[in-house]
Amino acid sequence: MDKTHKQQYFSTELLSWYLRHRRDLPWRRSKNPYYIWISEVMLQQTRVDTVIPYFHRFVERFPTVQALAEAPEEDVLKLWEGLGYYSRARNLQGAVREVHERYEGTVPNTKAEISSLRGVGPYTAGAILSIAYNKPEPAVDGNVMRVLSRYFLIEEDIMKPKTRILMEKLAQKLIPEGTAGDFNQALMELGAMVCKPRSPICLTCPVMEHCAAREAGMEEELPIKKKAKPPRPEWRMAALIAGSGDHAGKVLIRQRPQEGLLARMWELPHTEVPFSYKEAQPSSAEAVPVLFDLLVEQLAEETIGVVPERWFMHAEHTFSHIHWDMQIVLCSMEPGVLPTDAGMLLPTHYQWVDSKAMEAYAFPNVFLKILNQYFASCSKK
DNA sequence: AAAGCGGGGCA
């Protein structure tokens, strides 16, 4: 079988398989470019099952370009809470505002215009152009690179930008006339459902017969991929500061800086513990006073005077590049030190919240879990 | 080219 026929066989069989087996996903029920856009941004680095409930809530609250463009950023961040990579949400809203103003609310349909939008890279541009507008542009994500590297036995490192370019050229050639949207989704669907990263289900694959990796017994070896560096460890001490008086039943939360990790999200006040404190790292209820002092000093710099009371819990959280090992300590406010409950002002990036008031602030999952556990333990008593 | 940026699923 020559090269052209092998490609034609692949495209035809794959497309036919997709039309018979495609999942009924919320964003496949519409060709609204705005909905396709939202789904594609949410699906970056994120599984379908995770995205579905977020997608429903998001389009219900922001049904149009105008609705999202005019929404407060905190509302958008709150609806993204738990989904991760929060710059996606801020970039999406920024880009939607641009579409609202510059394109009168119509998502552009040219490669140059759509690629200029914040948060829209080569994959997302291709996905929107092909799925919403049926333009013959490739949409190469991890699924597609895995499928193509196996079927065509491509042994280039898929982490290299050059490999993605190569895959895009190949993927574009494979698109049958007039079927770009379905064909691109077919490639991704095969990668998600059949040609999986581990233990691919080759026996049900519509193109198994001519899969080069399968013929070579290499399907588990591909794609070739350089290993990522392990996350660097960090120790942290967080304070659960219980309010009294007017703030009884509430705890103090803090907003993170405008830029960087978890930008503008809310958290428990906390501090990094230098590794020089290795011996003192508390792993249980026997928290060490010197670490309490560290936390007290750190918060004092932000004019928050606290008194550590007792150890509450341990939490671990892994980002792609950092691993947090965190001890959480129950604290009370120090009487007579700013800010007190007697009407002194908190810094603006601090707030008192109870379980109900938390609904107005977006938290990373790690702090959400701690706070929920804390309020649950309070209501039990 | 490399690093920063979350969170969840699976064997």
Place this chain on the structure above:
DNA sequence: TGCCCAGCTTT
């Protein structure tokens, strides 16, 4: 419990 997944932006 350890390993895997991987798109866009910034440096």
